[in-house]
Amino acid sequence: MQAVTGPRGLIVEPITPYTKVGAIDGPGLKRLLGRVSSHAQGIFLASPRAGEGRNLDTAQRVELLELAVQILAQNPIPIMIWVTRDTEEESRRTTIALKKAAERRRYPGDLFWVDTPLLYHSNRGLPGLYRALGSVAGRPYILHNDPTLITGLSRPLKRNNIRTAVLKELAGLDEITGLIFYGSLERAHNYHRACRRRPKFRIYDGEESSFLDHPSTSGVVSVGSVLAPGPWAKIIESSLGLSANKKEYPDHLQQIWEAGTYLRSMRDIYSGAGVPVLKEILREMGLIESSYHTLGPVDTGKALERLKELMMRFGDYGRV
Amino acid sequence: MTIIEQAKNVLTIEAQSILGLTERVGPEFAEAVETILGAKGRVILTGMGKSGLVARKISATLNSTGTSSLFLHPAEAIHGDLGMVTSDDVVVAISNSGHTSEINRILPMLKDIGAKVILFTGGLDSPMAEASHIVIDVGVEREACPLGLAPTASTTAALAMGDALAVVLLNHRRFNKEDFKRFHPGGSLGERLSLRVKEVMLTDEHVPTVRSGSRVDRAIEEINAKGIGATLITGSDGTLEGIISDGDLRRALSSKDNIHHLKVDEIMTRSPKTIDENDTSAEALGLMELNAITHLVVVDETRRVKGIVHLHDLLGREGFIPNAGSNRATRAHS
Numbered sequence: 001m002q003a004v005t006g007p008r009g010l011i012v013e014p015i016t017p018y019t020k021v022g023a024i025d026g027p028g029l030k031r032l033l034g035r036v037s038s039h040a041q042g043i044f045l046a047s048p049r050a051g052e053g054r055n056l057d058t059a060q061r062v063e064l065l066e067l068a069v070q071i072l073a074q075n076p077i078p079i080m081i082w083v084t085r086d087t088e089e090e091s092r093r094t095t096i097a098l099k100k101a102a103e104r105r106r107y108p109g110d111l112f113w114v115d116t117p118l119l120y121h122s123n124r125g126l127p128g129l130y131r132a133l134g135s136v137a138g139r140p141y142i143l144h145n146d147p148t149l150i151t152g153l154s155r156p157l158k159r160n161n162i163r164t165a166v167l168k169e170l171a172g173l174d175e176i177t178g179l180i181f182y183g184s185l186e187r188a189h190n191y192h193r194a195c196r197r198r199p200k201f202r203i204y205d206g207e208e209s210s211f212l213d214h215p216s217t218s219g220v221v222s223v224g225s226v227l228a229p230g231p232w233a234k235i236i237e238s239s240l241g242l243s244a245n246k247k248e249y250p251d252h253l254q255q256i257w258e259a260g261t262y263l264r265s266m267r268d269i270y271s272g273a274g275v276p277v278l279k280e281i282l283r284e285m286g287l288i289e290s291s292y293h294t295l296g297p298v299d300t301g302k303a304l305e306r307l308k309e310l311m312m313r314f315g316d317y318g319r320v
Numbered sequence: 321m322t323i324i325e326q327a328k329n330v331l332t333i334e335a336q337s338i339l340g341l342t343e344r345v346g347p348e349f350a351e352a353v354e355t356i357l358g359a360k361g362r363v364i365l366t367g368m369g370k371s372g373l374v375a376r377k378i379s380a381t382l383n384s385t386g387t388s389s390l391f392l393h394p395a396e397a398i399h400g401d402l403g404m405v406t407s408d409d410v411v412v413a414i415s416n417s418g419h420t421s422e423i424n425r426i427l428p429m430l431k432d433i434g435a436k437v438i439l440f441t442g443g444l445d446s447p448m449a450e451a452s453h454i455v456i457d458v459g460v461e462r463e464a465c466p467l468g469l470a471p472t473a474s475t476t477a478a479l480a481m482g483d484a485l486a487v488v489l490l491n492h493r494r495f496n497k498e499d500f501k502r503f504h505p506g507g508s509l510g511e512r513l514s515l516r517v518k519e520v521m522l523t524d525e526h527v528p529t530v531r532s533g534s535r536v537d538r539a540i541e542e543i544n545a546k547g548i549g550a551t552l553i554t555g556s557d558g559t560l561e562g563i564i565s566d567g568d569l570r571r572a573l574s575s576k577d578n579i580h581h582l583k584v585d586e587i588m589t590r591s592p593k594t595i596d597e598n599d600t601s602a603e604a605l606g607l608m609e610l611n612a613i614t615h616l617v618v619v620d621e622t623r624r625v626k627g628i629v630h631l632h633d634l635l636g637r638e639g640f641i642p643n644a645g646s647n648r649a650t651r652a653h654s
Contacts (some may be wrong), residue, residue, distance in 0.1 A: 168445055189336050192461040196343040199444070199457060213332055216462045217442065239468025241443070248514025253469055260467040 006112060006178040006202040007078045009041030009219040010236040013050045014226050015278050016064065017288040024063050028288035033071045035287065039233035041219065041242075042078040043068065048116060048149055050223035050275055053082040055294040056145045058094045062101045069105040074108025080142055084116045085175060091120060092133065099138045112177065115138055116144040123159055127169045134175035139235060142168065143179040146206060161187065167179050168194035171201050178202030180221050185214065208267050212260055215239040224267055226278065227307075228316045231259040266307065273303040279312070280304050286319045330464040330472070332482035337382050337460040337473035338480045344457045345484070352438045352454050355487050359436070359575045361408030362388040366397070368422050371414040371478065378412070378482030385490040394422035402426065407434030415439070416458070416474040418446025427451045456481060513634065517604050520634060521618050521627035522548070529554055529625065532561050536572070536582045539564045548630045553588045559623045562588030565615065590618050596620045597626055605634045
């Protein structure tokens with residue numbers, strides 16, 4: 001497989017919208033992607049966190065991908081979709097199903113399979129796994145290293161992070177084009193060091209707060225950008241210098257500072273209540289049909305009100 | 321996170337940004353060095369904002385290590401400063417993103433002039449990278465400043481790469497200690513100017529002296545022999561009566577037909593400027609500047625000559641080594 005470079009910038013991690021009865025909400029997804037796509041450099045569907053990917057079966061993921069491909073076909077941006085299932089074989093089957101869907105739809109943009117290998121495989125033998133997958137996947141992989149996901153397994157592994165030495169080997173494979181990273185700054189440094197021989201290997205910040213504190217030059221995977229795509233895009237544009245757009249002097253830095261403060265405050269609110277509060281507010285805004293989710297009961301009351309108030313102040317809240 | 325932890329994080333990110341370069345520096349860097357070594361002109365640094373400040377520093381480093389360099393402000397360039405660039409020059413542009421519009425605008429003009437363009441950037445796919453002859457990757461993995469409000473790790477990386485360029489050029493030009501001294505006369509000037517006059521003055525047989533009543537021929541011989549462009553005229557008891565400098569000789573030659581038979585007393589400057597041996601070199605320098613002269617005579621309270629100090633002794637001559645008294649002066653003029 002020829003090496004493909006992953007996008008740099010804002011990778012929006014949308015929630016997966018459901019109808020009231022638990023089916024994929026196509027019109028809702030269209031409105032969501034319509035809200036964010038012009039601000040984003042990529043979309044990460046069915047993510048294990050905001051996308052409730054762990055509760056999405058292969059058919060649902062295929063449906064999500066097909067919908068997204070249709071919605072974004074006119075102005076294609078890179079699409080990433082989570083392919084990981086409970087076992088290696090299931091993950092492989094899901095990948096193949098998604099590959100077939102992509103071939104049917106002939107999406108003109110780039111497609112990437114996001115995989116959390118430690119959910120079904122130990123560190124040992126990972127390079128061999130991806131070499132073998134490369135021949136069936138047809139698209140490049142982006143690794144997903146999220147120790148909190150692994151820690152939650154009923155059958156815990158010895159390690160909940162991809163070993164640095166293993167990553168070094170993985171970064172040398174054309175089949176793998178980047179990594180979404182959650183964890184400490186120290187580990188981030190080690191990972192960067194492991195991947196230096198491949199300058200265009202992307203290491204995205206999975207934690208929004210990490211990016212806001214010390215922005216990675218590859219970009220960030222952001223769930224909050226569904227609520228505030230404009231401010232996120234502004235921060236990304238400024239941090240990564242993505243275009244030659246003139247900065248809005250003389251108060252450019254003040255604007256960035258205020259946008260950053262807003263996004264931090266927003267994150268502080270939704271990080272506690274998670275996906276349910278995001279869905280609730282998106283439903284209230286008329287973007288999705290229902291706030292149905294697969295995560296069990298969560299009290300969103302206070303968080304919802306605080307988030308709404310904050311978004312109103314910054315002009316991001318309004319019914320469509 | 322504590323203040324110390326935050327500081328450590330920033331320093332670690334910056335350190336990593338430089339370490340990251342070590343694995344990416346490649347043949348294009350060698351090509352840049354060879355291009356500069358092969359150029360007849362100067363190295364012209366350019367950059368906007370913080371990158372401009374980094375460019376200025378790299379330019380200064382190049383100058384002080386033997387590579388002639390200038391800074392070109394990209395905004396001023398299109399208002400006339402581009403005239404400083406010739407086809408013999410090499411331009412080093414710095415832009416972390418590779419999207420700096422002010423530099424983008426001048427790149428075609430630089431190429432029209434015929435100057436080679438080397439770009440330091442993290443934007444390897446940027447329009448500037450495409451428009452440059454040589455692209456050196458100074459990209460970093462992350463910035464240390466929250467929200468990327470100010471470039472931090474990226475400017476550190478560019479600066480370090482500039483230092484690498486300067487040092488490699490220095491090595492290839494066989495730049496040596498003497499060259500460095502020549503380009504850094506100010507480095508030890510402060511130390512010299514804090515010395516006492518007695519520590520830098522010429523003494524004893526190194527002081528050019530002729531007796532009052534001698535012929536001018538004798539003064540010329542003494543000036544030639546002692547090599548500081550002047551001779552003192554003293555009485556039989558060693559007291560100072562005057563000075564004849566090269567200037568005095570030129571003035572005498574222009575106003576008189578034959579000066580060789582004249583007595584020194586006829587052309588000497590009476591009451592030359594003097595200084596006490598315990599005054600500082602800085603005071604001596606101030607007196608010289610005030611009176612637009614290059615020599616001061618060191619006398620005691622009875623005007624007996626104790627030595628002479630020349631401007632060069634204050635500013636430093638090749639091989640000048642601070643010591644004490646006439647030994648150092650002897651080395652300076654040997």
